Amino acid sequence: MSIKIDIELCTGCGVCEEACPFEAIKIQDDVASMDERCNLCGACVDVCSFEAISIQGLRKTGGDGNDHKGVWVFAEQRNGKIASVVLELLGEGRKLADKLGVDLSAVFFGYSVEMQTNELISYGADKVYVADAPILRDFNDEIYSKVLVDLINEYKPEIVLSGATAVGRSFIPEVSARLETGLTADCTALDIDTERRILLQTRPAFGGNIMATIICPDERPQMATVRHKVMKKATYDTNRKGEVIKKDIDGYGVNLRTKVLEVVEEIGETVNIAEADVIVSGGRGLQEPKNFKLIEELAKILGGAVGASRGAVDAGWIPYSHQVGQTGKTVCPKLYIACGISGAVQHLVGMQSSDVIVAINIDKDAPIFDVATFGIAGDVFEVVPALIKRFNEIRG
Amino acid sequence: MNIVVCIKQVPETTSVKISKDTNTLMREGVKSIINPFDMYAIEEGLRIKERFGGRISAVSMGPPQAEEALREAVSYGVDDAFLLSDRAFAGADTLATSRTLAKGIKKIGSFDLIICGKQAIDGDTAQVGPGIAEKLDIPFVAFVRKIREISNHSIKVERMMDNGYDVMEITLPSLITVVKEINEPRMPSLRGKMKAKSIDIPTWGLADLEIGEDKVGLKGSATQVIKVFTPKRGGRREMLEGSVETQVGLLINRLNDLKVI
Numbered sequence: 001m002s003i004k005i006d007i008e009l010c011t012g013c014g015v016c017e018e019a020c021p022f023e024a025i026k027i028q029d030d031v032a033s034m035d036e037r038c039n040l041c042g043a044c045v046d047v048c049s050f051e052a053i054s055i056q057g058l059r060k061t062g063g064d065g066n067d068h069k070g071v072w073v074f075a076e077q078r079n080g081k082i083a084s085v086v087l088e089l090l091g092e093g094r095k096l097a098d099k100l101g102v103d104l105s106a107v108f109f110g111y112s113v114e115m116q117t118n119e120l121i122s123y124g125a126d127k128v129y130v131a132d133a134p135i136l137r138d139f140n141d142e143i144y145s146k147v148l149v150d151l152i153n154e155y156k157p158e159i160v161l162s163g164a165t166a167v168g169r170s171f172i173p174e175v176s177a178r179l180e181t182g183l184t185a186d187c188t189a190l191d192i193d194t195e196r197r198i199l200l201q202t203r204p205a206f207g208g209n210i211m212a213t214i215i216c217p218d219e220r221p222q223m224a225t226v227r228h229k230v231m232k233k234a235t236y237d238t239n240r241k242g243e244v245i246k247k248d249i250d251g252y253g254v255n256l257r258t259k260v261l262e263v264v265e266e267i268g269e270t271v272n273i274a275e276a277d278v279i280v281s282g283g284r285g286l287q288e289p290k291n292f293k294l295i296e297e298l299a300k301i302l303g304g305a306v307g308a309s310r311g312a313v314d315a316g317w318i319p320y321s322h323q324v325g326q327t328g329k330t331v332c333p334k335l336y337i338a339c340g341i342s343g344a345v346q347h348l349v350g351m352q353s354s355d356v357i358v359a360i361n362i363d364k365d366a367p368i369f370d371v372a373t374f375g376i377a378g379d380v381f382e383v384v385p386a387l388i389k390r391f392n393e394i395r396g
Numbered sequence: 397m398n399i400v401v402c403i404k405q406v407p408e409t410t411s412v413k414i415s416k417d418t419n420t421l422m423r424e425g426v427k428s429i430i431n432p433f434d435m436y437a438i439e440e441g442l443r444i445k446e447r448f449g450g451r452i453s454a455v456s457m458g459p460p461q462a463e464e465a466l467r468e469a470v471s472y473g474v475d476d477a478f479l480l481s482d483r484a485f486a487g488a489d490t491l492a493t494s495r496t497l498a499k500g501i502k503k504i505g506s507f508d509l510i511i512c513g514k515q516a517i518d519g520d521t522a523q524v525g526p527g528i529a530e531k532l533d534i535p536f537v538a539f540v541r542k543i544r545e546i547s548n549h550s551i552k553v554e555r556m557m558d559n560g561y562d563v564m565e566i567t568l569p570s571l572i573t574v575v576k577e578i579n580e581p582r583m584p585s586l587r588g589k590m591k592a593k594s595i596d597i598p599t600w601g602l603a604d605l606e607i608g609e610d611k612v613g614l615k616g617s618a619t620q621v622i623k624v625f626t627p628k629r630g631g632r633r634e635m636l637e638g639s640v641e642t643q644v645g646l647l648i649n650r651l652n653d654l655k656v657i
Binding site (some may be wrong): 021023036037038039040041042045048078138139141142145165166167169170171173174176177178180181183184185186200204205206208209210211212213214215216217218219241257258259260261262263264265266272274275278302320321323326327328330334335353355356358364369370371372373374375376377378381382386387390391394 | 426432433459483487489490491494502504517518519520521522523524525526527529530533534535536537538539552555556557558559560561562563564565566567570575576577616617618619620621622623624625626627633634635636640641643644645647648650651654656657
């Protein structure tokens with residue numbers, strides 16, 4: 001596969017240079033030229049008005065003629081409870097399976113999980129592959145990978161989806177690497193190219209500044225981890241029937257090199273920011289650690305989680321697990337309220353995909369306002385207490 | 397204790413700004429840096445070496461200019477550095493990258509621990525660390541926030557989970573990926589800076605790595621980017637004016653209208 005610029009047709013207009021997300025194109029002597037940073041993404045092909053750029057030898061896709069069938073969802077559990085992202089994946093998986101005319105299956109590892117198996121069927125799984133053993137109660141990458149790889153090799157699904165959670169992002173890359181197939185991380189949209197029967201996987205790159213659609217044309221299964229809160233949850237119907245297929249894992253626990261010694265729940269009262277619908281975040285504008293109480297209070301009223309900028313975390317005001325941004329967590333809640341956060345790019349890339357963003361900052365020129373749906377240029381110590389008061393009145 | 401640290405040269409995204417007119421990336425004069433998470437990997441490697449002795453090597457796959465990142469790693473105290481660079485490696489996805497780095501690490505020699513940053517800030521996939529472990533058939537723990545103990549045969553660590561942490565023990569040799577919480581990286585030393593200037597950094601290409609051309613770069617990639625576009629930005633940007641009372645009232649009305657509260 002290669003990209004070609006027809007120098008006869010190229011006018012050196014420079015549109016492609018601007019469109020290139022990888023800075024691979026330069027205009028020299030009125031003609032575009034490309035260097036090794038080119039990723040063959042085709043962004044330049046689309047924008048060229050003179051049809052001067054073409055991609056040659058597009059790979060053929062192995063969509064038909066292979067024996068992989070079905071859409072699988074890895075049904076992650078913690079303490080026996082199915083992770084909320086799984087219900088979203090079953091909702092999305094249903095759509096994909098219907099487009100392809102195949103079954104939707106859930107894969108569930110845990111201990112004593114019969115009840116949850118029925119739950120997964122009620123949420124739309126036609127089949128549930130279950131591995132039930134004490135050794136699967138906690139998340140051990142090594143054994144989870146082995147069992148999932150063996151199941152995939154045995155039943156050959158064409159698509160495998162998992163949540164982009166700490167669990168999914170830890171062991172799914174090992175599974176895809178062992179299967180020598182592709183994996184797209186952190187997808188925010190999935191679709192099927194029905195003609196070629198391939199999964200179109202869209203994800204943010206460069207911290208959400210651009211979106212890329214990625215395919216896995218030849219290898220199967222096509223694998224993706226999917227972000228929380230972007231897909232619609234499956235509907236629940238206890239009348240649904242499904243098949244349960246039990247995976248015997250005798251012998252899998254022998255000679256393991258990985259041991260889980262202890263599982264510690266830390267966050268407790270404050271909700272996990274990766275899964276929260278509402279996040280109230282505080283930054284250096286709060287001036288003192290004790291002022292985080294304001295943020296906590298507002299978060300509590302809204303049933304949300306507490307986030308923080310890097311500045312606030314580095315100052316020791318709040319633990320790292322609350323940090324939103326490039327070196328913290330990427331979040332996309334329905335409502336993000338940034339209080340006293342100026343909005344360094346590193347923070348913005350971690351939260352700019354939120355549905356609605358409210359920014360409260362004293363500096364009306366702060367970059368946080370560039371991404372805010374609603375901005376209030378004002379003193380956090382006046383605005384936040386006023387908000388708390390009003391919410392309290394409303395909620396009675 | 398022999399340690400290998402994998403690093404990636406990335407654009408320093410602080411200088412990436414979104415143009416307000418065209419809503420596209422403005423990347424003029426973007427500086428290249430060592431991926432921030434890899435800085436924690438380097439620091440953790442140095443700390444282990446200081447306690448247990450041994451060698452620490454840095455390896456990177458990238459274009460020829462990625463050598464700068466390796467020199468910088470040497471300035472912090474890394475003993476030697478290796479660049480995997482070849483036109484054939486270009487356009488690699490995480491699978492092809494994992495294969496290439498695994499081959500490079502094998503060529504460096506015997507190792508006890510490989511340390512990677514949890515993810516690179518330009519791709520954000522967090523897939524290459526686990527991929528390398530798989531290709532080398534060694535155990536790994538991702539998202540490590542603390543090393544509790546190291547013995548001759550195993551390492552005990554805490555890994556960050558979404559709602560707390562797990563204490564894990566894996567046998568050596570193995571691989572960990574680290575998060576920011578694990579340490580605070582040091583500044584380069586004068587001696588390190590001197591060494592960084594003079595050190596010879598071998599560049600290994602396709603022919604040096606005992607790997608097929610169909611396993612690396614774009615050809616060896618399972619995934620393919622077919623489209624790149626600018627995301628739709630969520631809605632209007634409205635500054636709410638007036639007294640604090642008015643602003644707060646307006647905000648609550650707007651949020652009610654959008655049914656987010």
